[in-house]
Amino acid sequence: MDRRLFLETSTVVAGSAVLGRASPGPRRPDPPMIGIQVGAVSFVDEGTDKVLDGFQEMAAINTLFLATFTYGRGIGGRQLRGQPLPDHGKQEYDDSFRGGNFATPHPQYYRHTSIAPEKAPDHPSYDVIADVLPAAHRRGMRVICWFEDVFRRDVPGFDQAAEIDLHGKPTGLTCHRNPNARNFWLGLAEDYLRSYDVDGLMWGSERQGPLDNALGSSHGSSSAGGVIACFCSHCLDAARKEEINIARARDGYLALERWAAALRAGQRPADGAFVTFWRLLVKYPELLAWERLWNEGLSDTYRALYGLAQGIDPAKGIGWHIWHNNSFSPFYRAEQDYAEFGKYSDFLKVVMYNNCGGPRLAQYVRNTHGTVFADLTPDQTLDFVYGVQQYREQSLARIAETGLSADYVLRETQRAVAGAGPHLKIWPGIDIDIPTGAGEKKTQPDDVHQAVRAAFQGGAHGVLLSRKYSEMRLANLRAAGRAVREVKPA
Numbered sequence: 001m002d003r004r005l006f007l008e009t010s011t012v013v014a015g016s017a018v019l020g021r022a023s024p025g026p027r028r029p030d031p032p033m034i035g036i037q038v039g040a041v042s043f044v045d046e047g048t049d050k051v052l053d054g055f056q057e058m059a060a061i062n063t064l065f066l067a068t069f070t071y072g073r074g075i076g077g078r079q080l081r082g083q084p085l086p087d088h089g090k091q092e093y094d095d096s097f098r099g100g101n102f103a104t105p106h107p108q109y110y111r112h113t114s115i116a117p118e119k120a121p122d123h124p125s126y127d128v129i130a131d132v133l134p135a136a137h138r139r140g141m142r143v144i145c146w147f148e149d150v151f152r153r154d155v156p157g158f159d160q161a162a163e164i165d166l167h168g169k170p171t172g173l174t175c176h177r178n179p180n181a182r183n184f185w186l187g188l189a190e191d192y193l194r195s196y197d198v199d200g201l202m203w204g205s206e207r208q209g210p211l212d213n214a215l216g217s218s219h220g221s222s223s224a225g226g227v228i229a230c231f232c233s234h235c236l237d238a239a240r241k242e243e244i245n246i247a248r249a250r251d252g253y254l255a256l257e258r259w260a261a262a263l264r265a266g267q268r269p270a271d272g273a274f275v276t277f278w279r280l281l282v283k284y285p286e287l288l289a290w291e292r293l294w295n296e297g298l299s300d301t302y303r304a305l306y307g308l309a310q311g312i313d314p315a316k317g318i319g320w321h322i323w324h325n326n327s328f329s330p331f332y333r334a335e336q337d338y339a340e341f342g343k344y345s346d347f348l349k350v351v352m353y354n355n356c357g358g359p360r361l362a363q364y365v366r367n368t369h370g371t372v373f374a375d376l377t378p379d380q381t382l383d384f385v386y387g388v389q390q391y392r393e394q395s396l397a398r399i400a401e402t403g404l405s406a407d408y409v410l411r412e413t414q415r416a417v418a419g420a421g422p423h424l425k426i427w428p429g430i431d432i433d434i435p436t437g438a439g440e441k442k443t444q445p446d447d448v449h450q451a452v453r454a455a456f457q458g459g460a461h462g463v464l465l466s467r468k469y470s471e472m473r474l475a476n477l478r479a480a481g482r483a484v485r486e487v488k489p490a
């Protein structure tokens, strides 16, 4: 396929093929999905036609991932204060951002959840799907609703959907097994699919189970580790059904919590951190059983959403944003089985943010060096990560400043494509200007150009420019376009 033809196909025929389950007629190669994540504020600030024309001209975008629901700043609102505003959009910070549903919630879909379907008050009279969808379809662009598992505790009814931690306290996160949470996601998905002629859905949940959280095995900034949950009545019922000993699970997690706190306080057991961790696992296999229980709650949510989308319109795709922790933590990675995902997904956006990946990997090393890898030096911890995660980058002293290379994107893409099998589309998430700290890696045009090329070289079925247009600089977006135009799809 030559370049001109590819560009035409990528915007005009993008139609049925981008999300493509089986379509009638002769089989043709699918055009690659060239997507971008964009929130309501960009259309409000800059004008819908201007934004969409710019996407097509600058980066040959054929698919929009509209941030339709979140209470978080990762995909909603403008640039964060403390970070430079990009060279487009309103030159003002939006510190009063709240979030919610950026379309229009239709109450009939939320009868079976306690969680209030709040319309985001940030743009009270604006419905991002109603506005953008016709303008996108006129241009041959597809529209996917992109919603994520990020709430605020003060959302009415959230308290009846919250995870309960090891000590019986409600957390700021939903329990994946709680019907109020499950039915909220199902209601939201059904609302988007039935109320609007959208082309698909993507949901993301950047969370992990109690075992991984107890180890602090993530790139999150909290040095105290994450939430050990869930011990709500729904999860206790599920444990009884699975014949997991609840009292022993609690005892195990209390012991693990004490173990992690002691290590973080600088204590070193005579047998070392790793051996004493493994000793707890052997003594309390319920630790792993509870981790599995947590993951099953999440998988059931994926399965339920997939079943719902299939029931409404099997031609529309649904897939998932896979958290960046997948690149750093072997514990989390083990729980993201691409072949298993193939049973209840049309596509995966696997996060492969190589620029902010450097600082994030360095933080991951600091976090786990504080617990399970305390026997090693930080450099050895990083070496272990490179070994088991199957990519190799620069030393710990350098990665925060240099970021990760395009080779990391290539390897992660190849691994995902090989693991996913023939029917599951892999769309690597490429980072453009995701905020990092002072002195840490900032995205440059060459980085984006090389990362996009690496994704296609690795066999990707598309790329998804992330995390939100409102923080991207245009030169970096254009660099993605340059790479897309150079790549000839297989």
Ligand SMILES: [Zn+2]
Pocket: 163, 164, 175, 176, 177, 178, 230, 231, 232, 233, 234, 235, 236
């Ligand atoms: Zn629960």
